[in-house]
Amino acid sequence: MTATDEAPAALPEPAPDEIRLAAVLHALADPVRLRIVTTLAAARGTEQNCLAFDLPVTKxxxxxxxxxxxxxxxxxxxxxxxxxxxxxxxxxxxxxxPGLLDAVLRAAARD
Incomplete structure (x- = not known):
């Protein structure tokens, strides 16, 4: 197997049954993170490179x-x-x- 044939290296993330509402709400409460989420939502399921985001913060x-x-x-x-x-x-x-992400995205679009 060559380096180009290797599967992408996934970074650690919680399994679906480990995701907690409080952590999700905390993550979505920050304006920069909300901007990341709205950009990813607009991409409609396609992957986005970190460099594709124009964010007003340091790397x-x-x-x-x-x-x-x-x-x-x-x-x-x-x-x-x-x-x-x-x-x-x-x-x-x-x-x-159910409905949380859609509600957050609608609210973000209004702001």
Whole structure:
């Protein structure tokens, strides 16, 4: 197997039954993290590279925000080469908290 044939290296994330509402709400409460989530939602399930986000924070702070979202179970991340790819965990969140993500995205669009 060559390096290009290897499966993407998934970063640690909670299993669906380990995702807690308090952690999700905490992750979504920050404006930068909410901006990340709205951008991923607009991508409609496609993966987005961390570099694709134009955020008003340093790279270190950006890394922190992505980690908080991943550890809360809001996003899934994996490494592809030197890049971190991100995807919203829409199916998991909708199954656990029906309507929550849609309500948050609608509220964010109003703001």
């Amino acid at each position: 270190a702070t950006q890394t922190h925000h992505f980690r908080v979202l991943r550890e809360a179970g809001v996003i899934r991340q994996h490494r592809r080469g030197t890049s971190k790819m991100n995807q919203l965990r829409t199916d998991d969140l909708d199954a656990l908290f």
